Amino acid sequence: MNTLFPGAMPGMGFLGGLLIGLAGAIMLLGLGRIAGVSGLAARAVGIGSGTDSRAVALAFITGLPLGAALVASLRPVAITFPSSLAVLVIGGLLVGFGTRLGSGCTSGHGVCGLSRLSPRSMAATALFMAAGFATVAAMRALGWG
Amino acid sequence: MRALIALLAGTIFGAGLALSGMADPARIHAFLDLFGTWDPTLAFVIAGAITPMVFAWLIQRRLPRALSGDAFALPGTRRIDAPLAVGALLFGIGWGIAGLCPGPAIANLALAPFAVLPFLAAMIAGMLLHRLRAAGR
Numbered sequence: 356m357n358t359l360f361p362g363a364m365p366g367m368g369f370l371g372g373l374l375i376g377l378a379g380a381i382m383l384l385g386l387g388r389i390a391g392v393s394g395l396a397a398r399a400v401g402i403g404s405g406t407d408s409r410a411v412a413l414a415f416i417t418g419l420p421l422g423a424a425l426v427a428s429l430r431p432v433a434i435t436f437p438s439s440l441a442v443l444v445i446g447g448l449l450v451g452f453g454t455r456l457g458s459g460c461t462s463g464h465g466v467c468g469l470s471r472l473s474p475r476s477m478a479a480t481a482l483f484m485a486a487g488f489a490t491v492a493a494m495r496a497l498g499w500g
Numbered sequence: 501m502r503a504l505i506a507l508l509a510g511t512i513f514g515a516g517l518a519l520s521g522m523a524d525p526a527r528i529h530a531f532l533d534l535f536g537t538w539d540p541t542l543a544f545v546i547a548g549a550i551t552p553m554v555f556a557w558l559i560q561r562r563l564p565r566a567l568s569g570d571a572f573a574l575p576g577t578r579r580i581d582a583p584l585a586v587g588a589l590l591f592g593i594g595w596g597i598a599g600l601c602p603g604p605a606i607a608n609l610a611l612a613p614f615a616v617l618p619f620l621a622a623m624i625a626g627m628l629l630h631r632l633r634a635a636g637r
Contacts, residue, residue: 362527371518371520371545372551374513375516384566385568387568392606397631414506415513418511419511419609420607422517423607425514426519434612436616443622447618450591450602454627456583457583462602466550471553475577475580
């Protein structure tokens with residue numbers, strides 16, 4: 356694997372994925388809710404739709420950096436950000452608007468929805484994956500990043 | 501109690517993101533970059549995440565309500581409409597541009613707080629924009 360795909364982390368990726376799925380299972384079976392980060396984030400900042408508990412949303416969102424900090428205290432976590440401010444701002448606007456319009460992101464549609472065999476989430480995941488691949492290919496062709 | 505369960509779930513989720521390398525925008529970019537040095541890690545993460553969730557959905561079908569006593573509040577699965585499609589496409593473009601989606605962006609408050617701030621501010625602005633547009637209809 357690592358000669359074919361240098362830098363890939365199949366083992367750690369799968370293990371980290373299991374944790375993400377465990378978190379989704381706790382939200383679903385424990386609280387009856389989808390662990391969809393975009394929806395919970397919107398709810399946490401007070402601009403979400405629906406009537407879900409804001410305390411639950413805030414608690415889940417608070418946990419994300421806590422968990423990441425916990426891992427970073429045990430082992431190095433490599434993070435490389437795009438250097439361009441414009442890239443971050445344009446990307447953020449599209450991610451914020453798009454996830455609300457499309458009712459979900461990688462977690463809600465990509466993990467919770469796919470595992471539920473939801474046709475709606477399968478369609479959304481296929482579309483955002485395709486758009487992601489096409490965008491990076493286009494950026495490469497245009498010589499950006 | 502409910503908030504504590506959500507805090508636990510969020511913490512496990514954030515740990516999973518950091519452990520799997522998914523908090524790293526460069527790794528997401530490498531997954532989406534089919535014409536570069538392709539990094540398939542994200543596919544293993546999705547496979548890992550779906551595994552417990554499949555069992556969770558099987559159990560959910562047999563439960564009258566969640567363990568907290570709350571009724572299940574779950575979105576519909578059938579309707580594939582224009583907002584879903586356009587929203588997913590816009591999200592995918594932003595994801596490709598920055599290499600960040602909401603979960604990793606928020607988890608990065610602990611890993612690269614200053615670097616992620618412009619993305620997070622713009623993401624919330626984008627959500628607000630959607631909210632205002634929806635309210636204006």
